[in-house]
Amino acid sequence: MTLPIININADLPSVPRSGHFTRQFWQALGEGRFLLQQCTACTALRFPPGSICTECPGSETLWTEANGRGTLYALTTVHAGPPALMRDGPYTRAIVDLDEGVRLIAEWLGDPQARFDTPIELVVTRYTNGCLFGARSLAA
Ligand SMILES: [Zn+2]
Numbered sequence: 001m002t003l004p005i006i007n008i009n010a011d012l013p014s015v016p017r018s019g020h021f022t023r024q025f026w027q028a029l030g031e032g033r034f035l036l037q038q039c040t041a042c043t044a045l046r047f048p049p050g051s052i053c054t055e056c057p058g059s060e061t062l063w064t065e066a067n068g069r070g071t072l073y074a075l076t077t078v079h080a081g082p083p084a085l086m087r088d089g090p091y092t093r094a095i096v097d098l099d100e101g102v103r104l105i106a107e108w109l110g111d112p113q114a115r116f117d118t119p120i121e122l123v124v125t126r127y128t129n130g131c132l133f134g135a136r137s138l139a140a
Contacts, residue, residue, distance in 0.1 A: 002032040003068045003133075005124045006109070013084040015130040021049045024063060030131045034068055034122050036102055037061040047102050069138065070098040072118040075108055094135050096120050107134035 018026045025048075028035045036045045041058030052059050073095040080086070094108040108114075109123060119138040124131055 001065070001067050003034060003122050003124050005032055005126050006134075007126050008128075010127055011129045012127045012132065013087065016132070021051055025049050026131070028063075028065075029124055029133060030126070032124055034066045034133065035063045036066050036098075036100060038064045045100050045102050047104050064100075066098050066100050066102070066122070068098075068122040070096050070120050070122075070135075072110075072114055072116060072120050072135075072137075073097050073103065074116070075112065075114065077112065094120070096122075096135050098122075107132060108136070109134045110136035 016022075016026065025035050036047050037049050038045050038061060039053040039056060039058045040060040040062055042053060042056040044053055044055040045064065046054050075092055075094050077090050077092045079090045085091070092108040092112055094106050095103060096106055097103050106122065107125065110120070114137055120135045121138045123134050123136060125134050
């Protein structure tokens with residue numbers, strides 16, 4: 001499933017590093033796909049990408065594509081921080097539970113009054129110098 005892509009005419013203040021364990025994730029994200037790692041030993045899914053399983057000693061993984069849907073677990077708005085992060089004022093982050101059972105933090109692009117368990121979708125935010133991902137309320 002291809003995620004919605006939101007083009008933002010600005011630079012990211014800090015471009016995410018792309019390394020051995022994350023290169024494939026960032027490349028897919030730029031194409032509108034959100035990848036999770038799956039342990040080949042115990043089949044656990046995980047995010048962010050890493051070198052070893054969080055559930056067993058396994059170190060071999062496959063990539064699997066998330067459907068981009070889930071539910072809102074929590075929201076928090078940050079009102080103070082380093083200047084590079086505060087250039088656009090307060091920002092909101094969401095903790096979301098993906099349908100695949102993975103919990104992650106994302107930029108929140110939805111209603112700041114959204115409630116626990118609100119259906120969400122992941123989106124790609126494409127800046128002039130790289131991509132990130134966010135979440136927003138799923139349109140009814
Ligand atoms: Zn495992």
